[in-house]
Amino acid sequence: MANERLRAALLQKGVSITDLANAIQVDPKTVERWITKGREPYRKHRFAVASYLGTEETYLWPEALTREQVASASESEIVTVYPHRWAVPRDVWGRLFASASEEIGVLVYSGLFLADDTGMVRMFGEKADAGVRVRILLGDPDCAEVAQRGKDEGIDDGMAAKIRNVLVLYRSLRERENVEFRLHATVLYNSIYRADDQFLINTHVYGVPAGNAPVLHLRKVIGGDMVATYAESFERVWDGARPVGF
Numbered sequence: 001m002a003n004e005r006l007r008a009a010l011l012q013k014g015v016s017i018t019d020l021a022n023a024i025q026v027d028p029k030t031v032e033r034w035i036t037k038g039r040e041p042y043r044k045h046r047f048a049v050a051s052y053l054g055t056e057e058t059y060l061w062p063e064a065l066t067r068e069q070v071a072s073a074s075e076s077e078i079v080t081v082y083p084h085r086w087a088v089p090r091d092v093w094g095r096l097f098a099s100a101s102e103e104i105g106v107l108v109y110s111g112l113f114l115a116d117d118t119g120m121v122r123m124f125g126e127k128a129d130a131g132v133r134v135r136i137l138l139g140d141p142d143c144a145e146v147a148q149r150g151k152d153e154g155i156d157d158g159m160a161a162k163i164r165n166v167l168v169l170y171r172s173l174r175e176r177e178n179v180e181f182r183l184h185a186t187v188l189y190n191s192i193y194r195a196d197d198q199f200l201i202n203t204h205v206y207g208v209p210a211g212n213a214p215v216l217h218l219r220k221v222i223g224g225d226m227v228a229t230y231a232e233s234f235e236r237v238w239d240g241a242r243p244v245g246f
Helices: 004-013 017-024 028-036 043-053 067-076 090-098 118-129 144-153 158-169 226-240
Strands: 078-082 103-107 133-139 179-184 190-195 198-203 215-219
Touching: 004 028, 004 043, 017 028, 017 043, 090 118, 090 190, 090 198, 103 226, 118 133, 118 179, 133 144, 133 158, 133 226, 144 158, 179 226, 190 226, 198 226, 215 226
Parallel strands: 103 133, 133 179
Antiparallel strands: 078 215, 103 190, 190 198, 198 215
């Protein structure tokens, strides 16, 4: 059976069979067999192909890794776990975003602690000026989901007020090239802070402010799927959100 996922990945990236073969140092006929006959490459070649195409090995070859291998790789994606967001050192946040060379992503309801840090906001601007794509997803202050989160945290309308405050605090980024803002109306089970393949995941706990909830520091490992799961979640919320009209 043909590997249509591999074929589609090549087309999406504008990569030919010969290009891929040269990049990973195999015969073009070998790559062609991977596609047309569904042959499964050796693991080192699967890694090389996935890395070159910027996708997941488990997406291109879903049956290639056993559950145990995926579980082991996913566990290795955990850098550390913090019991509370306030326990994450500021320099960890700074190093996270400073490491970005391609993309910064923030998915929150308000994320006031971040927007209120002028050094972080300045870094976002500098990264955008350097060509890094910066995407910031905030809760729609007028939606029912934000109202419910405010009620759950015991601050009621305070949640919507915090979001409006954050929009003001980000005013220096509003017209910046490579910076995009959107508002979502999603029930968030966690906040996501992304810098390329590193993530800080702030879990949400019912009745507990996000600052008191745990944070997972994750780093992408080939063969793991934790980071991919959160990255896909971010994209789903992004696709359903609306641009901010400043």
